[in-house]
Amino acid sequence: MKMTPRTIATVLILLFLGCVPIYAQIAGEPFYLALFGRVLVYAIAAVSLNLLLGYGGLVSFGHALFLGLGAYSVGILSHHGIDNGWLHLLAAIVVCGIVGLISGAVVLRTTGIAFIMITLAFAQMFYFLTVSLNEYGGDDGMSIFQGSNFGVLKLDDPLSLYYTSFVLLLVLLFAMHKLIGSRFGMVIRGTQTNERRMKAMGFAPLPYKLTAYVLSAIVCGLAGVLIANLTLYISPSYLAWTTSGELVVMVVLGGLGTLMGPVAGSVAFLIMEEVLKAWTEHWMLVLGLIIVVIVMVSRRGIIGNLPGGSR
Amino acid sequence: MTLLRADHLIKRYGGLTVTDDVSMTVNAGEIHAVIGPNGAGKTTLIGQLSGEIKSNSGTISFDGNDITALPIEQRVRRGLARSYQITSVFPDFTALQNVALAVQAQRGHSFRFWEPTTVARELNDPAHQALELVGLASRAGTRVGDMAHGEHRQLELAMALACEPRMLLLDEPMAGMSQRESETMTELLLRLRGKYAMLLVEHDMEAVFALSDCITVLVYGKKIASGTPDEIRRNEDVKTAYLGEEDDDLAAHPAAQEA
Amino acid sequence: MSATLFFAQALNGIQLGVLLFLLAAGLTLVFGIMNFVNLAHGSLYMMGAFIAATLYNHTGSFLLSAVGVVVAMIAIGFLLDRIALSRLYDRDHLDQVLATFGMILFFNELTRIIWGPSPYNMQVPPMLEGTIDLFGIAYPLYRFMIIVVGLVVALGCYLLIHKTRVGMLIRAGSSNRMMVGALGVNIRMLNTLLFALGAALAGIAGLMAGPILSVQTGMGEPVLILTMVVIVIGGIGSVRGAFLAALIVGVVDTLGRSMLPWILREVLSPSAANAAGPAIASMLIYVMMALILALRPQGLFPVRHG
Numbered sequence: 001m002k003m004t005p006r007t008i009a010t011v012l013i014l015l016f017l018g019c020v021p022i023y024a025q026i027a028g029e030p031f032y033l034a035l036f037g038r039v040l041v042y043a044i045a046a047v048s049l050n051l052l053l054g055y056g057g058l059v060s061f062g063h064a065l066f067l068g069l070g071a072y073s074v075g076i077l078s079h080h081g082i083d084n085g086w087l088h089l090l091a092a093i094v095v096c097g098i099v100g101l102i103s104g105a106v107v108l109r110t111t112g113i114a115f116i117m118i119t120l121a122f123a124q125m126f127y128f129l130t131v132s133l134n135e136y137g138g139d140d141g142m143s144i145f146q147g148s149n150f151g152v153l154k155l156d157d158p159l160s161l162y163y164t165s166f167v168l169l170l171v172l173l174f175a176m177h178k179l180i181g182s183r184f185g186m187v188i189r190g191t192q193t194n195e196r197r198m199k200a201m202g203f204a205p206l207p208y209k210l211t212a213y214v215l216s217a218i219v220c221g222l223a224g225v226l227i228a229n230l231t232l233y234i235s236p237s238y239l240a241w242t243t244s245g246e247l248v249v250m251v252v253l254g255g256l257g258t259l260m261g262p263v264a265g266s267v268a269f270l271i272m273e274e275v276l277k278a279w280t281e282h283w284m285l286v287l288g289l290i291i292v293v294i295v296m297v298s299r300r301g302i303i304g305n306l307p308g309g310s311r
Numbered sequence: 312m313t314l315l316r317a318d319h320l321i322k323r324y325g326g327l328t329v330t331d332d333v334s335m336t337v338n339a340g341e342i343h344a345v346i347g348p349n350g351a352g353k354t355t356l357i358g359q360l361s362g363e364i365k366s367n368s369g370t371i372s373f374d375g376n377d378i379t380a381l382p383i384e385q386r387v388r389r390g391l392a393r394s395y396q397i398t399s400v401f402p403d404f405t406a407l408q409n410v411a412l413a414v415q416a417q418r419g420h421s422f423r424f425w426e427p428t429t430v431a432r433e434l435n436d437p438a439h440q441a442l443e444l445v446g447l448a449s450r451a452g453t454r455v456g457d458m459a460h461g462e463h464r465q466l467e468l469a470m471a472l473a474c475e476p477r478m479l480l481l482d483e484p485m486a487g488m489s490q491r492e493s494e495t496m497t498e499l500l501l502r503l504r505g506k507y508a509m510l511l512v513e514h515d516m517e518a519v520f521a522l523s524d525c526i527t528v529l530v531y532g533k534k535i536a537s538g539t540p541d542e543i544r545r546n547e548d549v550k551t552a553y554l555g556e557e558d559d560d561l562a563a564h565p566a567a568q569e570a
Numbered sequence: 571m572s573a574t575l576f577f578a579q580a581l582n583g584i585q586l587g588v589l590l591f592l593l594a595a596g597l598t599l600v601f602g603i604m605n606f607v608n609l610a611h612g613s614l615y616m617m618g619a620f621i622a623a624t625l626y627n628h629t630g631s632f633l634l635s636a637v638g639v640v641v642a643m644i645a646i647g648f649l650l651d652r653i654a655l656s657r658l659y660d661r662d663h664l665d666q667v668l669a670t671f672g673m674i675l676f677f678n679e680l681t682r683i684i685w686g687p688s689p690y691n692m693q694v695p696p697m698l699e700g701t702i703d704l705f706g707i708a709y710p711l712y713r714f715m716i717i718v719v720g721l722v723v724a725l726g727c728y729l730l731i732h733k734t735r736v737g738m739l740i741r742a743g744s745s746n747r748m749m750v751g752a753l754g755v756n757i758r759m760l761n762t763l764l765f766a767l768g769a770a771l772a773g774i775a776g777l778m779a780g781p782i783l784s785v786q787t788g789m790g791e792p793v794l795i796l797t798m799v800v801i802v803i804g805g806i807g808s809v810r811g812a813f814l815a816a817l818i819v820g821v822v823d824t825l826g827r828s829m830l831p832w833i834l835r836e837v838l839s840p841s842a843a844n845a846a847g848p849a850i851a852s853m854l855i856y857v858m859m860a861l862i863l864a865l866r867p868q869g870l871f872p873v874r875h876g
Contacts, residue, residue, distance in 0.1 A: 059664050106860045109867040113601050114806060116667060117798040118863065124795045125856035132849040181427035183415055190401055190412055197399045200361070201474060202387035202416035211422065241791060245671045252668060285679035291672030295665050296657065 004308020062123030070224020100217025141235025255301030587820025588720025596768020602807020612790025618776025647769025805869030
């Protein structure tokens with residue numbers, strides 16, 4: 001592996017994230033475990049969105065839908081006394097897969113502005129659904145008393161959860177790396193650059209986009225399972241349009257269409273949020289301005305501005 | 312034998328008839344040029360033949376099969392590929408990757424999620440061959456966005472060839488090329504003649520007369536003449552159509568003087 | 571359910587539809603002609619509501635507040651366009667989405683700072699209190715006024731778009747953006763005009779919604795998303811489509827919410843009906859959108875592009 005600034009950044013970020021629990025232990029600050037646990041979860045969600053947004057050029061503004069579906073899969077089963085992690089996982093995968101397939105089939109028939117609006121609308125639809133589910137907390141959401149239990153691994157233990165998330169992230173990054181260079185990945189990337197030419201060469205883009213959409217939905221659902229275990233709470237806010245917006249910001253901030261971009265974006269965004277929250281109660285004002293500035297100034301993002309991308 | 316047959320093709324945009332009852336045939340291995348003054352509807356015709364533009368009426372058959380209703384991706388699979396007048400490639404990929412992608416389209420489905428395409432020999436070997444054919448072998452690893460315009464036109468051709476077509480629809484392959492570049496491209500097309508049938512839209516008259524087995528002339532969407540280069544040279548309607556339209560007066564053109 | 575209740579709810583549906591139209595008309599033109607994704611349109615609606623409520627609470631005159639809101643929103647629209655948004659018109663959709671998303675956060679917090687986090691009260695003006703007798707039922711006068719104003723504005727839009735020169739440019743720009751510029755029309759001015767018009771319409775919607783909905787931070791976004799559903803169903807760039815789709819969405823949503831629990835109670839057990847009713851009712855509009863899109867992806871009245 002060549003030692004480019006990007007690979008160095010990759011190693012540093014991953015090393016840092018891997019060592020957080022050690023530091024948290026030594027310093028006696030469990031807060032950091034929680035904060036970076038969230039960073040990991042959102043990084044996974046952002047990695048899934050990056051497949052669509054960064055490599056596929058599909059501006060999905062409703063990705064939080066799958067985060068929420070994953071979380072609610074855990075919450076609802078747990079509420080009914082089922083704490084078997086494998087069942088939680090299965091439920092999340094199946095639900096996200098099916099919803100992803102159906103919504104993807106509708107959504108991918110449109111392009112441009114319509115696509116953005118419809119992804120937003122679908123997420124909103126499920127947001128209202130969760131709000132109206134009074135048995136599962138409705139608008140306020142509800143607590144989860146038993147996390148996902150995988151037998152040897154119990155995800156409601158913070159340390160287990162952290163390292164499970166971390167390992168999952170590593171596996172995902174490796175898988176993405178392979179996916180991007182594979183035939184499937186080339187079709188997705190080619191379609192973003194020049195869909196017309198892709199069709200002229202004989203590719204029918206829709207099945208590939210739909211597959212990417214479903215894969216992305218399922219991975220985001222996994223992030224949802226993790227977040228439910230992290231907060232031990234489920235709430236419609238996971239599906240809020242603002243959450244979708246934050247995911248998009250993370251991907252762009254970190255660097256669209258780069259491997260580590262989503263991770264860097266998640267780290268940068270959540271840390272920035274913490275800093276701003278500590279500084280002023282009107283942090284949303286500042287955050288909003290910062291986002292506008294980011295867009296105006298540079299869209300290549302943190303990793304995007306580092307030389308050394310492959311291909 | 313007839314490979315491509317277009318019957319009574321019509322294309323209207325609102326009140327404007329761009330393709331007006333055009334019928335033509337292209338035989339296997341032959342180079343059939345379509346010429347005409349600007350605005351004659353040549354690119355629209357290619358669009359209709361390739362499948363990107365839906366005709367208002369008329370039929371198209373390829374190798375005996377009716378392809379009128381088929382979308383472009385299926386026509387390519389049957390052996391009818393096109394290149395573009397305005398270069399349409401993938402600037403961030405290398406030349407090899409561009410062509411390999413075209414090869415990939417012909418090799419079954421692409422639901423393979425793991426093996427890197429960079430080491431896929433069944434993709435890269437034919438891609439290398441296509442690049443060699445068009446003279447871009449040395450630029451295989453170059454990022455296309457960094458290549459010159461003339462090289463882009465060569466790449467266009469390589470990508471069309473990589474689709475393993477039986478017939479090529481070439482939309483001004485020499486657009487924007489220098490004299491020397493045009494000559495190279497003409498030699499290249501001559502080498503390909505016989506192996507591939509070609510429908511060639513071009514403004515470069517020297518190339519058209521050097522290459523074509525058959526020429527069709529379109530004026531305002533209507534076919535006004537069709538025949539061998541000699542017949543076209545002598546055709547009065549064609550001369551009228553061109554006189555005063557372009558500096559490239561057909562009758563006065565040096566290429567047209569050759570007996 | 572009685573016929574009177576049904577009829578009253580249908581009228582409520584039309585009233586909602588008319589409000590949605592006011593928002594959708596401006597937004598669909600901005601989407602269709604300027605090709606600009608403006609997520610901050612909901613913020614304009616919110617600002618209109620706050621400004622109207624403030625003016626009304628200080629002057630007591632609804633009419634004055636109405637005039638004030640329109641003037642203020644045109645000014646705000648103009649300023650936003652010139653200072654920030656015009657830089658984004660040529661950028662791709664992702665940039666526009668992100669930037670306007672940032673603006674939503676900014677404006678929401680701004681209103682919270684200025685007016686506080688609790689809902690800001692705006693009463694129905696005294697002259698518009700009470701009911702009006704419509705086909706035998708007593709319908710709230712204020713809501714009826716909203717319908718009337720909305721229809722008048724719709725008529726105004728129709729006249730503007732189909733009977734004036736500016737309207738012709740708008741229609742031309744809707745089907746072929748590039749040509750209008752090539753014809754020498756001052757695109758910049760047209761864009762600013764369109765944007766200011768959209769802002770004014772959003773402001774009027776905010777003004778009228780003030781007394782019946784809650785004026786508070788974040789009120790814009792749920793309405794924005796509903797507006798986007800309207801636009802998608804109606805066809806991007808089509809004001810006529812926006813009008814019809816807005817009415818359809820307004821009526822379906824309102825009737826759905828009021829009738830569905832009742833219908834379900836006839837077929838399911840009370841507990842199931844009470845659980846499923848609100849859930850399905852809130853999803854109804856989106857399911858309808860999905861069905862329409864599955865059949866006609868470009869919407870009901872797509873603008874044909876040259």
